Amino acid sequence: TQLLEQSPQFLSIQEGENLTVYCNSSSVFSSLQWYRQEPGEGPVLLVTVVTGGEVKKLKRLTFQFGDARKDSSLHITAAQPGDTGLYLCAGALETSGSRLTFGEGTQLTVNP
């Protein structure tokens, strides 16, 4: 059983469309991070959310942490081909020390 469930697993959209990616769990996380991974490279941190209900914006990307700190979403406005990549959510459990739990990722393709 995957502790962090991401949906959808695959998403293919046209340039200019909006999209939302979800990261859900039955566990409470002390913090949650979103990473983007491009082909042939390692994941790169986009954002960390730590407070229930927190919303952070990074240009056209909006990240939200659920009030109960069990889920998160990533919304992209007016997607561009440069947004193409694998989006991974990762959470820090209070009982797991320095280990992160990763979701299986959402593969996003933005077509020009």
Next chain:
Amino acid sequence: NAGVTQTPKFRILKIGQSMTLQCTQDMNHNYMYWYRQDPGMGLKLIYYSVGAGITDKGEVPNGYNVSRSTTEDFPLRLELAAPSQTSVYFCASTSNVVSGTSYEQYFGPGTRLTVT
């Protein structure tokens, strides 16, 4: 400042051979991690270290060994390679001094390993 570096970038092994994947970070991070990523999947933790001389198993440690003799280096050893170890291996590091208990991780570029 190179961040996290990994060598080699690519490697093909025959079944039963051994090899060491190298990982070095120059950020003085105390925590280091090894993950494997299979096609279309997320990251599975193999081993991690909270400081020099201290290592612990992750989710999928079988077939692997690690050591942490210095803060900078965290090599991953594969003994008796098997086809099931074909994967992309990522090393990562973090510091609780910098990121507190969020443990935001910095990743290397990966090593693509094929065992045939």
